[in-house]
Amino acid sequence: MFSSYDGLCGIGELAERAGVSVKTVRFYSDSGLLPETARSAGGHRRYGPGSLERLQVIRSLRTMDLPVSVVRRILEEEDTAGRAGGALEDAVAGQLRSLGSQLRALRWREAALRSVQECPAAERADRLRLIGAVKAPPSTAPLARFWRGWLPPRMPARSVTAFLEVAIPQPPENPEPGQVLAFARLNALVSRPCGGGGQTQPYAHRAAGARESAVLYAGLAKAYDLAGDEMRQGRDPHPGDALDGFVDAYAGARNTADTPDFRRALARRLGADPRIDRYWELTAELVGPRAGRPEPTPGSAHDWLVAALEAQSGAAQPA
Template sequence: MTDAGDGTWSIGELAGRAGVTVKTVRYYSERGLLPEAGRSGGGHRRYGPGALVRLREIRSLRALGLGVPAVARALEDDGRLADVVAGELRDVARERAALAWRETSLRLLAECDGAERAELLPLLGASALPPETDAVVRFWRRSLPVRLPSALVARVLDEVVPVPPDDPSPGQVRAFALLHGLVSDPRPARAPGPPLRGERYRAAVLYEGLEEAYDLAGAEVLAGRPPGGRGVLDCFAGAYARALGEPDSPTFRRRLVELLGREETTVMARYWKLAVPLLPPERPPLGLLHHHLTEALAELPAAA
């Protein structure tokens, strides 16, 4: 099937060697994916062995699910091939996660009773699969001070916004659906307020101090101890005192306990109840740490 004169093949000969149709060869040729060795006297394309190698590469990549534009990018050079394959792997991971969420969502609907099914059905269809966290981020951004440094905001969001797992349990699918419904409620009172509503304070000082207190409390929890040691409580109360420009005293702590008690909302209690099973187990949730520290601070004066 090789032309004896110059060692090249016609489009039909290349198609026969590759086991594809002439239409397939012409399709990839017209898109610049197959190198031509030249033209015949009549102006017809001629192909060399390199075109056969390239055609087999194209067929392999297409069989792996790559579209023609991705194939074109992949064949530019070896480095680009690695980049394209890495991108395809990310796409496959997203597709697998989406399929896992769809399967688990359907299983959850099949297994729950009628009342729960009626509650979950509109929520499960309200977001993409896997679910996006944009609404949760907006919920928290509404609650944070406007002038809080962006780096500190990012650290807060990293701690409080759950990341959808790739292979969720039915309980996690249920929690994410209910959480999305909670944070998407349009009523203005649904967002948490500032830590000390009605008080004038330096927000960055407060949040940076609380970050340190939560780190200390989290370390105690991971060590198997209650997160209410004297040093942790001093750090916790001191963050509020410094932010408000007041000395940390028994009188201040009594007022602080009253302020924090008034800030306990059913919305935030509900948020953390839903978010806890969705957050990494190696990082104690900030909401629970805050609750335990507030309770420990309230008990401390009575025990003193």
Template sequence: MNGDDDLYGIGELARLTGLSVRTIRFYSDSGLLPPTERTHAGYRMYDIHALTRLKFVRTLRELGVDLPTVNRVLSREVSIPELAAEHAEALDVQIRTLRLRRSVLRAVAKRGSSPKELEMVHELARLTEEERQAILDDFWAEVDAGLPATENAAWMRKVRAELPDDPTPEQVEAWIELVELVRDPSFRAKIRTMAVENARMVSEGTANPLSNAWNTAMEQALTKVADAMAAGQQPESDAGRRIVLEMNAAVARELGREGDADFDEWLIKLNDTFGDDRAERYWNLLGTINGWPAYPSPKPARDWLTAATRAARG
């Protein structure tokens, strides 16, 4: 028994391979498993080579290979290494898709989304990198429309939302929130106001709130604010007033406006123009999407400094 000359009926093949009789008959009818011979009564019989072939077909099917490709392998139109490489690549795509779906579902579960929002989240998560960038390009095109090109604007346009192939639910959620933010008319209007005011000041030579000198003065002030907050000082304290006066003096020197009676009022107005938490949120969301290292938010210190500025003015 089980020698090279042994023949097996379909029922015996089913017992030896664990496949159903119906499946084996289908493979035989489709040409994947030609019978070795037939009995006088017309029953199909298979030899040991057919059994080996059937086990090979079973293995390929368990790996997810479709029947046309199985037939190509058996016909030697494609080699096993070629099949393995092609199938592994196809599986990579399927795995990325499944992981993305998992992240979308977890993000939706966390947000408590409605059916309509579920569809929106799914569609946004499936966008290509170019399609994601097009959403940001549209945002910046409206913000910068008609304004002279600046180095800073060009840099901001280059920062892409690079959602990975295997995003975490947090990254998917950050991407959805970013899209909602840049599509918010009030946010677009606010950033447009910032861009227009910045362009005006640059052209007049009055100031550039995005310049190195401006940033240096602000960073120094925020460092002092952090120390004051750690010491339990309030914005309306003497420490708060001193920090505001020192920062204002540093900025005034940079702008050549020392002794200007309207300078403090102008500085408060400028802070109202450029101080928007959503602008910081934009970059925080991009950081989450792109996997940038997290950094402490300057918002508490900035709010303290704003309060101290208003207290010093009063």
């Protein structure tokens, strides 16, 4: 309660009690956040006993960087319901999301600066240009565009989405300098112009329709998973369930039988296919090793399976 005869106080006293400037109180009043109770005979603002608590609430909300429009919604909800509700919850959740993004960006920038600092002095200018081309936090949109140009044009959207989930590495939340560098190189790789007017497609893509490409990539996904399990155990390429599923994916997409002749022909075709090894090498650097071994990627699993197929096909050929 204020000590004046009418239980009200002026703008100066309110500002002093709240520990803010008169200009701040006037701004909140003019914005409609802190209504005045009355005006004195001289036209000066007068505030009621609840104004101090309301002003403190406003200050707390503004300290969390909430805009005036959001503070107004929170106060209006509290005035109507008698308590804070969904507007405050939504505002806090939004600020936490924003803060999380800012923290990720700061961690990325710190690792990027360390990457520049730790490289030889003669390489720093080039390193800075390479890393500076990537936003913080980084976007994977260039990688998605790269793969949409590489995959069969008539591939079903659901199959494309499923493949992108495993083919596109997500930037780590707390990256090391080497991971920032790997992502920057990956970004540069997929962003550079393709020679010859476009990307050269693998053999299996050239005649693949919607059904064939869906069959192919669904089967490849299963085969890559099985091959990845073998690779994590340190096993060299060999025939087995992973290779059978791999060959079956290509046979099913071409509506043909899995025979020794088909396997020999497939080994030759895959051996002549264009390769994007650098993409998978950088992906492995970005993901990081696990248990002392590089984590398998679809690219390294594909190479493991092709090696298994070539070894088997070579053994099956007549002397």
